[in-house]
Amino acid sequence: MTVIGTREHLKVVGTRPIRPDGVDKVTGRAAFGADLALPGMLVGKVKRSPHAHARILSIDVEKARALPGVKAVITAADLPEIPSEESFVGEGPMNFRDLSRNCMARGKALYEGHAVAAVAATSGAIADAALDLIEVEYEPLPHVLDVEAAMAADAPLLHEDLFTQGVEPAPSQPSNIAKRIQFSLGDLAAGFQAAEVVLERRYTTRPVHQAYIEPHACVASAAADGQCQIWCSSQGQFMVRAYCAKLLDMPISSIRVTPAEIGGGFGGKTLVYLEPLALALAKQSGRPVKMVMTREEVFRATGPTSGAAVEVKLGATRAGKITAAQAVLKYQAGAFPGSPVQPGCMAAFAMYDLENVSITGYDVVCNRPKVAAYRAPGAPIASFAVETCLDELARTLGMDPIALREKNAARDGTRTAYGPTFRDIGYVETLQAAKDHPHLRTPLGPNQGRGIASGFWFNVGGESTAEVHINEDGTAVVVSGNPDIGGSRASLAMMAAEVLGIPVDRVRPIVGDTSSIGFSFLTGGSRVTFATGMAVVQAAEEVVSELTRRAAMIWDIGPESVEWTDGAAVPTGAHAGKFDPLPLAAIALKAGRTGGPISAKASINAQGAGPGFATHVCDVEVDPETGKVTILRYTAVQDVGRAIHPSYVEGQIQGGVAQGIGWALNEEYVYDGNGRLENPGFLDYRVPVASDLPMIEAVLVEVPNPRHPFGVRGVGEVPIVPPMAAVANAIHAAVGVRMTDLPMSPPRLLAAIERAGR
Amino acid sequence: MSTLSYTSPTTVEAAVSALAGANGGAKVLSGGTDLLVQLRSGRSRPEMFVDVKRIPGLIGVREENGGFVIGAATPCVLIGEHRALQQAWPGVVEAARLIGSTQVQGRATLAGNLCNASPAADSVPAMIAARATCTVAGPSGRREAPVEAIATGPGRTSLARGELLIEFRLPKRPPRSADAYLRFIPRTEMDIAVVGAAVNLTLDPSGTCTEARVVLGAVAPTAVLVPDGAAALVGRRLDSDTLSRLDAAARRACVPITDKRGTIEFRTQVAGVLARRAATIACTRAGER
Amino acid sequence: MPRVVLSGSAGRQFTGGQAEIQVEADTVRRLILELDRRFPGLGKQVEEGMAIAIDGEIFQDAYSAPLRPDSEIFLIPRIAGG
Amino acid sequence: MSKNHVSTTINGEPVEFLCETQQTLLDALRDELQLTGSKEGCSSGDCGACSVIVDGRLVCSCLMLAVEAEGRTIETIEGLARGDVLHPVQQKFLQAAALQCGFCTPGLLVAAKALLDRHPDPTETEARYWLAGNLCRCTGYDKVIRAVLEAGAEMRGE
Secondary structure (H helix, E strand, C coil): CCHHHHHHHCCCCCCCCCCCCCCHHHEEEEEEEECCCCCCCCCEEEEEECCCHHHHHHEEEEHHCCCCCEEECCCCCHHHCCCCEEEEEEEEEEEHHHHHHHHCCEEEEECCEEEEEEEECCCCHHHHHHHCCCCCEEEEEECCHHHHHCCCCCCCCCCCCCEEECCCCCCCCCCCEEEEEEEEEHHHHHHHCCEEEEEEEEECCCCCCCCCCCCCEEEEEECCCCCCEEEEECCCHHHHHHHHHHHCCCCCCHHHEEEECCCCCCCCCCCCCCCHHHHHHHHHHCHHHHHHCCCHHHHCCCCCCCCEEEEEEEEEECCEEEEEEEEEEEEEECCCCCCCCHHHHHHHCCCCCCCCEEEEEEECCCCCCCCCCCCCCHHHHHHHHHHHHHHHHHHCCCCCCHHHHHHECCCCCCCCCCCCEEEECCCHHHHHHHHCCCHCCCCCCEEEEEEEEEEEEECEEEEEEEEEECCCCCEEEEEEECCCCHHHHHHHHHHHHHHHHCHHHHHEEEECCCCCCCCCCCCCCHHHHHHHHHHHHHHHHHHHHHHHHHHHHHHHCCCEEEEECCEEEEECCCCCCCCEEEHHHHHHHHCCCCCCCCCEEEEEEEECCCCCEEEEEEEEEECCCCCEEEEEEEEEEEECCCCHHHHHHEEEEEEHHHHHHHHHHHCCEEEEECEECCCCCCCCCCCHHHHHHHCCCEEECCCCCCCCCCCCCCCCCCCHHHHHHHHHHHHHHHHCCCCCCCCCCHHHHHHHHHHCCC | CCCCCCEEECCCCHHHHHHHHHCEEEEEEECCCCCHHHHHHHHCCCCCEEEEECCCCCEEEEEEEEEEECCEEEEHHHHHHCCHHHHHHHHHHHHCCCCHHHHHHHCHHHHHHHHHHCCCCCCCHHHHHHHEEEEECCCCCEEEEEECCCEEECCCCCCCCEEEEEEEEEECCCCCEEEEEEEEECCCCCCCCCEEEEEEEECCCCCCEEEEEEEEEEECCCCEEHHHHHHHHHHCCCCCHHHHHHHHHHHHHCCCEEEECHHHHHHHHHHHHHHHHHHHHHHHHHHCC | CCCCECCCCCCCHHHHCCEECCCCCCCHHHHHHHHHHHHCCCHHHHHHHHEEEECCCCEEECCEEECCCCCCCEECCCCCCC | CCEEEEEECCCCCCEEEEEECCEEHHHHHHHCCCCCCCCCCCCCCCCCCCEEECEEEEEHHHHHHHHHCCCCCECCCCCCCCEEEEHHHHHHHHHCCCCCCCCCHHHHHHHHHHHHCCCCCCCCCHHHHHHHCCCCCCCHHHHHHHHHHHHHHHHCCC
């Protein structure tokens, strides 16, 4: 790894200790969502719609109920009817009526795999048999999958009560367009007037799934007094608690959610699917209910990210100054509104300092599973289009693609199209680091090409609680409310150790359940090391000032005469007197006599998350006879603010790149003519395997975020933004064909090569 | 609910009677890498599994008067580890080694790959090109059949009720003979072949092809023998002209479908490419003999 | 007094299309109250659907965040993440 | 329906259990024997999270019937460490940060152990192809491959 940027004298931050939860995870001890078993536990399963779009005329569950071993059966009729209510609680705008209807269809099934009923039985085999006995009468309706087809005036309507927001005057007819979004800056017409070169291109992408390896899983139990417990793997135990309480109309205090280890999420586990059903089945049966999705269910019924159509128009002078930029983004939301088109619009041109910009976005429902967040939601789609178009612009102008980006790059003081002005950003630093990297001077052979692309993500803070407790022997416990999805226990423990001045192995981080730690917003948006880290640092600093007070008491001097260095209290100032340093352990030992246990809690709403920028360099080789693309070399340069545990920062980048390469080359949903998914498994939904990829070099540029005590920026989102364009640009450099549709799978690339040959 | 039963006979005769006994609902379980997936998905609802892996002789590779005998239940990983077989039939071995992941290699068998009757089975084109035969045991005794006679269409075989494969035979090879198998998949591993091509050939001392078999997979309901492809090679050296004739012959032999794994156009075009490339590899190998 | 800009189309239905507003306020909370007083409904919209960028820094749910008289304030859609 | 009785050896211990024919070895390990270290990611042999070693061969325990375990010798992730002494490949995974969520890790470790047992000095390419049946969505495989190669070097005493 290369680290660029300055670094003060930190003892723990920036080192690479073994993660605290590591041993459990390499020995099979770590308990994930499906690993818990309770006495008397039932198996819950879901009956799903075979139709992409159908009215549910009737559901008869009596035969299923009568089957020996079946203990509970539910349909939408057994769940509260939730009124339409917009709010922003999870990873985006959330309407609880929609969430409820996504968990269990009411009146209509809106996609193949939409849940219509659920059962709990004494064995999986009995539960399966019960599902077969549930009789559902459907009236199949015409369906629509494609985003532009769904926007057509004559398209089959998913929701009779959906009227497009953001258009004036408000439409009188319902449509599948949930929302129209518009951002603009300057004078677009004048900008294109001033342009000497104008490019106008159209791009499409397919839905891709987060494809975490752990299927959704939970166990729910309900006591006779209404007190309920849920054990599940999710990106937020507090999110699960809030959503279940809302969907089942229960007080939040009656639900306790214990986070299991989570086997990957990438945004896909920021919603509930099984938990409310398991809880309802547990209430009806009076027994614990475990529900685990099959891989097929994960693909058919949980949220991928949007497929989209994107139009981009760029105008520039011969000298390479972009004078105008326009984009129209049409994103599939799936069965309910709420695609990531809004952040897509905001991220589209965020990397560039532009005077004249217009961005229009459409959020469009169609008969697919409701989309869920996926790493930098919305940005990868917009950036694939913009960064590919920019590469074409560079070639048209005969400019080096990095030089063109430098000429137009956003810097401190750049006003974004969505409003705010950037401060303390590190985009140009990533371009410079990419230029300086030996990768750019590595020679290429025949049918090989090199592609460059950049990426941006906002990053977020938000609400977090953390506690730091000092044990009697001077070791410490750090409690947070965020599931550890990729090493956050390590980064939190390291920041606490740095502040306390003790070795990290003397700090034990744990993730609390909803009743043992204060509210924390979910693990998403790369916020945990930033926001929860901030809370940990605050709590640790409080502990330190308490420790100095205790030392002052022990020495019988004024607290102002004590300072904390290297994990010990030392006297300071002229009148302090002479005392040997008092280490943490010695103070902890006397805690009882000096006022009781030493611990502190911080509950904050962290602000000041610094945006992240990245520039990627990708080398490919194309087999011109088969259209197969081999990734030869990949370098990902990213401004990470400050890497707390560089290995896990690199890991975030390498993982994001691998997902982006899958998105670029082979991942897609394939539907038949009836709107049924044809590839709901890892055999034909092709995520990259080990032999598909080279080593991925992560270059960490450190432009510290001044709003975080250690300069942290979120690092997990940005890495998935540039790869699709980087690969597309590399393919163009290799064989001269410009791919505008994802995935760039062999049949598509070969066809493009053939067309170019003619 | 399922009333699936299991038996693991230790003689071929016991296996045959178990298969014949169960009224049509019995399935041979060797590697199980396709069978268990079908069981889970409900595509197959057998009444009985007859596990043949405990029958002596069904696992293992042995040389027999210049040729080789491969037990029907031999996992592909063992086939790959047999040096002499690898030396004599590199194409058959590389095809067997392409079936699934390392994990699947530890279980998957040639018999399973053949009797699953997928048009995309990797080992089948190579075995047909190699003129491999198999021994079928059944209620009416044993019979020898060419590999191409087993699969009759997607998921269908010519095996009668109570019949099972017990071994494969690969013939003795003339000098300067070699084979090769190539498949196209979108990734580097873990995919089902979109197209497969096997070429088995013999050269004379001058490097002229005296005999050839060309077989394609995944471009028709079953693996297809391409006599025109062989004709394009025999009597010639493998120069670019010969190879383009082979390419054209291979394309002509394709009757593929468009599905989630590939289009008609793509499969047809790539079939020609792979046939050419496989022939070149086989030729190089034969030349080194 | 601070200049508030509604970024993009969000929220403009409350202001009758007006994109720029001068608001007398020294904290985010006072800003929201004032906006809702002048454009009923906009306050709720800002609280539940929007973030507030003050001089380039984005705040979400931060009543106490201070505003300077010359602050450049943008009301922008909320951001979450994966 | 009568259950099948199975006697087998798991991680060196003689084990007996009852199972239905359609139960896979993975089902038996997780549900009958509470050995939940082997994970179910797909139940179709495509993800490798359930990898175990049977009679010295790496297999997906979701693609093997539990009844087939009769008389076999099975190694699972739970048997990789000797007491509190980690296997070199486990140690290297920790040192190299070769895991993020950790869900695919048990399968990867078992597969890596099987690789190094048979091929003590694999090339990067050999390691990548051997592990192609073990999906990891978090790491991009970079640190996983480095950890496996480093474990090999350590086991060779380099």
